[in-house]
Amino acid sequence: MALDKNQIAQRIAKELKDGYYVNLGIGIPTLVANYIPAGIDVVLQSENGLLGMGPFPFEGEEDADLINAGKQTITTVPGSSFFDSAMSFGMIRAGKVDLTVLGAMEVNENGDIANWKIPGKMVKGMGGAMDLVASAKNIIVAMMHTNPKGESKLLPACTLPLTGTRCVKKIVTELAVLDITDKGFKLLERAPGVSVEEIISKTAGKLIVEGDVPEMEF
Amino acid sequence: MALDKNQIAQRIAKELKDGYYVNLGIGIPTLVANYIPAGIDVVLQSENGLLGMGPFPFEGEEDADLINAGKQTITTVPGSSFFDSAMSFGMIRAGKVDLTVLGAMEVNENGDIANWKIPGKMVKGMGGAMDLVASAKNIIVAMMHTNPKGESKLLPACTLPLTGTRCVKKIVTELAVLDITDKGFKLLERAPGVSVEEIISKTAGKLIVEGDVPEMEF
């Protein structure tokens, strides 16, 4: 059965390693924070200028001066630090952030990503996404395998304006975990009960399937 | 009579304006701080990372963590701030420092300055001098009119390796106050009792003398 959003986040959380500095984008990526494995110490970066992001505040304890990059009220954890936006993107650009998780409208088999603009519709802007994808050492995309029309979001070539090129390393969808390799998408795991055939049918870009593809474990 | 070092500093202090941020080099420039006119509020920048430098500490109150760019123990005044060396030179480069006073081995009639190296002798390095002269809006050189051999330090062309080009605006020596103009050194004032002829004889670069040259006032 296909994963729900929380399960996608939970699967991504398995990629975390102790000591990682992690930037989580808006949407499903934000949920990853709820599934950090026990014994793993991870520091969350919010690109508006915070290391050490904590959970939402308790009701009545919201602080207007303390928000994340999604403009949500948050808290900090012990060891946190605040800094300006130039330093924040400086540390991103310098590769100090170990893992970036973000959403996407489209990803292609080279690792190009499109997630900021739909021509003809409203343009909201790229925010920090272009900086993140241009600089991050390790980018995992969390997204649905297909768009609301049922069309594959894993493409031979992106159709929407790009956010960055050859940057995505891994994709976790409701159906599968895939790596981006020199030869295209490589299927690593499938959601429990989801067939390889279904993943093949919903992947428009080149898909490499080798041997038995195991089911995800949580 | 020729000025002493303190009088040179005193004359330069007359160039200060209320609200100026000022960087004072090592040597005579440092003494300028002793002659800030009453009613004039000036903030001293030390390029190792301080705005609001105060006088030397009282004996026994030296703080090894609080030094100026000459590595001397100092104090701070109310309203001071500390910052790193990149910000310090950033504010210099951005022209936020209103006046820079420094010493020189040679200045030429174009405003080129040499003050960091004597080939064949020991090279100590330029420290922050090249940054300062390349960026400062207003540079006053405080120096002796001649070197220990009696040779003019105001030249048609510098003979020593340059620190910066076309940057000096004004020179105050023990004999005279001179502006650097498009046409060469322009004699503005002479030290009390010093003749125009003496200044002419000790100035190797092109010197413009127009009308009566007044004596300096303090």
Next chain:
Amino acid sequence: MNKVYHNAAAAIADISDNAIIMLGGFGLCGIPENCIAALVKKGVKHLTCISNNAGVDGFGIGLMLEQKQVKKMISSYVGENAEFERQLLSGELEVELIPQGTLATRCMAAGYGMPAIFTPAGIGTEVADGKEMRVFNGKEYLMELAFDADFAIVKAWKGDTDGNLVYKETARNFNPLMAMAGKITIAEVEELVPAGELDPDHIHTPGIYVHRIFKGEHYEKRIEQRTVRKKI
């Protein structure tokens, strides 16, 4: 040397039509509420505004958009604003969207006297159109120019009479960068103290960058996304 102004109206009095202004803040966090209100009251028009976001309907820069005071926005993200969208689609408003890190670093470059910086952000995208590209160590970078703004308007938590500023939490964001970048920098603060009261080791923006300062009034500090959890 007196940098202290009585209020926002006095501090922004010489901002006139066609000015290029920077406004600090991220979303509605750390925005100069008093100066925005004064600019709306003054009715100055045809402004070019450099600010990460464009406010929301009825708050922040949204208030200036409602009065059609903005000719051009230079931002990284402009969602959440219906009036903005209307003006953009009708052609009344010009918008230049640039990556958030590029925006921040172009401010810093101005404050640090660096005419240009290199960033990989936007390589391979339409952001790179017409820009100089350059390879260092096998990686492609865009050259982006420092901003050149007439005024920077920032909001700090505390400030002193010498213009030194301290920000609180994520309300810091673009404020210290823009404070460095303006030809004239205007700071509004929640608390204005005499010079000497702030710890010199804790100052985020040294006073040399700040030309005018005043104590703001009645900060609303509207929250854009109130997200909470329940106490168990």
Next chain:
Amino acid sequence: MNKVYHNAAAAIADISDNAIIMLGGFGLCGIPENCIAALVKKGVKHLTCISNNAGVDGFGIGLMLEQKQVKKMISSYVGENAEFERQLLSGELEVELIPQGTLATRCMAAGYGMPAIFTPAGIGTEVADGKEMRVFNGKEYLMELAFDADFAIVKAWKGDTDGNLVYKETARNFNPLMAMAGKITIAEVEELVPAGELDPDHIHTPGIYVHRIFKGEHYEKRIEQRTVRKKI
């Protein structure tokens, strides 16, 4: 995640011959005394040292020069050191002198992922030899490259177990810049506290930049120029 090391010897254990290392401090102010002592004891050789100064005879980097551990110094000012002068004149030591602001900004560039910066410092001088020059807005600038150092060794006043650092007064100088610039950054601190004890608004170097931290011992903090005035 454990960044806390027992002492300097442990923290620098993997610095080997031919390493490129940055050392924080200005003059003798804010230098990593414990790490320098450990490097001397370890006897590692052929080092390239990036540091604003080269210490004095018998203190700071001067101790490493005495043991002939330094192959090359990259500094802005190297006066006040007779052994340094001797090695330089005899050709045992290579020296690259660069303007102080260029040195600082090349560190910052590394920490900010910017491969190069532009500065007017050195235009028209021998510093410009062989470097790319470029005009922006009618003014000439040199392009200077970000440093690429194996290790950055810095000294802070306080630090926490997550690697967050706070500096004191002018002992800040190059330390936060180098802390950002090392592939591996080692911080020694006078006081090491548990994560959460430092005010997040007051941290100068966020822990993300710091890989190893330890509490230093017996800081001598030698004063280079003891200048005082008498109480009247």
